[in-house]
Amino acid sequence: MARIPVTPAIAIDESELEESFIQATGPGGQNVNKVATAVQLRFDVARSRSLPDHVRDRLLQIAGRRVTKEGVLIVTARRFRTQERNRVDARDRLIAMIREASFVAPPRHPTQTPRAEKRRRLDNKKKQGTLKRLRGRPGAE
Numbered sequence: 649m650a651r652i653p654v655t656p657a658i659a660i661d662e663s664e665l666e667e668s669f670i671q672a673t674g675p676g677g678q679n680v681n682k683v684a685t686a687v688q689l690r691f692d693v694a695r696s697r698s699l700p701d702h703v704r705d706r707l708l709q710i711a712g713r714r715v716t717k718e719g720v721l722i723v724t725a726r727r728f729r730t731q732e733r734n735r736v737d738a739r740d741r742l743i744a745m746i747r748e749a750s751f752v753a754p755p756r757h758p759t760q761t762p763r764a765e766k767r768r769r770l771d772n773k774k775k776q777g778t779l780k781r782l783r784g785r786p787g788a789e
Contacts, residue, residue: 686726694719707749
């Protein structure tokens with residue numbers, strides 16, 4: 649059973665992927681009407697044994713409308729004219745989505761505006777106010 653490496657910690661079994669070939673639209677002349685070159689890759693995210701729980705949850709979030717109610721992620725690739733290149737493209741896109749789901753952003757620690765920055769801002773406001781006041785009519789003060 650072959651495993652597809654995604655990250656150093658995550659690899660998915662090829663048996664978890666299901667590929668079907670459909671007719672593509674777009675360029676290709678008569679060949680488009682004769683050969684099923686587009687690939688529909690299905691990956692059952694909900695039942696996958698290869699994904700940790702936090703990655704599974706984020707992947708379902710990231711995938712959005714590409715996931716069925718049963719939790720199956722569908723990636724359709726029809727960019728290229730050959731079946732093989734579309735297969736590679738579909739797998740690459742799936743791996744990229746899983747990598748994105750496995751990345752956890754470091755927590756943000758809120759900071760306060762430095763006192764010197766606040767003072768500079770207020771000094772600048774006072775200067776601007778003084779300039780505007782001086783632009784008025786003479787003796788209007």
